[in-house]
Amino acid sequence: MSTSSCILEARGLRKSFGGFVAVSGVDLDVETGNIHALIGPNGAGKSTLFNLLTKFIQPTAGDIRFKGKDITHAPPAAIARLGMVRSFQISSVFLHLTVYENIRVALQAHGRDTWRFWRSERGLHRFDDQVHELVCQVGLEPLIYTRAADLPYGRKRALELATTLALDPELILLDEPMAGMGQEDIERTSALIRSLGGKHTVLMVEHNLKVVADISDRITVLRRGEKIAEGSYDEVAANEEVRSAYMGGAHG
Known part of the structure; x- marks a missing residue:
């Protein structure tokens, strides 16, 4: 993907806690105007990667660029002023x-x-x-x-x-926006997020795979801290590593 079309880019992101590697060498490109979903089984490293991108924690290695600007060591308040805002992690x-x-x-x-x-x-x-x-x-x-x-x-x-x-904001990061919702609210919130595409860019962590299939332009799949697939829903759903990762129905 051409970097000129990407609002958020990460290269070689790694985060280790002592001897445990939570995120290992992840590259990510979020294209301007897209709704981009980040999914994976429980323990895949989704929350850690989200925290790295929004600067709630610092990477052990790698770099992050927002609108072409290096924000690897920028504080959360600074990137919010640049136009990247995280929502839904807390009220x-x-x-x-x-x-x-x-x-x-x-x-x-x-x-x-x-x-x-x-x-x-x-x-x-x-x-x-x-x-x-x-x-x-x-x-x-x-x-x-x-x-x-x-x-x-x-x-x-x-x-x-x-x-x-x-x-x-130019880029909105949504942390499990459907968590705890009933079906009516899920449908209403999905339609709302879908309406944001184009004017805003959305990166979301989401457990509900039906929602991901319905509204995402692009999907990145993590497993044990590594990126194992990326593409449209049909592309990642056909990937054997993704099928194996989700075997047993773990959608966390």
Whole structure:
């Protein structure tokens, strides 16, 4: 793949913890505008690789480039400012605030307006159009004035994505976005993530292989810290190493 078309590139990524190698020599190319899934059985190294890419941990070896810039040793806050934002690893919403207020806070943060929290409510109405646009994008219009604490689980995750989108990221990293959801919320969230393709690039770790098949442009498969396959869903599903890795139905 031409590196000019890739927003995120990793070469030779390795992470060892003492004598245990969690990620071993992984190369990764995430193409701009794609929805790229990272999958593998339990213990494959997916979470460690995700933490390396988002700079929550430092690699033992290898390098990472975002939009052509070396971010191997950059802190998470710095890469967020560059346009790479991670969501869904923990709840990122204020439970006592409404949907509307949560999204407005995120817009204020993106606009470097955090020092204006003391200003009157009237002065914050300039965010209203953007808030309503994001609320509509994630399907939360009927719940716009509902406190986050009172939202059903799946709708709370939709709010988390709305607050992420408020930061206007170029690359969104989703850590198991379907975890804990019922089928209705899975279908709704899948459609939402699919709608992000093109304008945003998405890299996600996901256990639900049906979701991966339905919405991913490209898939990378890990096993025991190594990349064993990459390509479309049909290509990786036909790979004998992938079939062997998933033997017994372990989808973690």
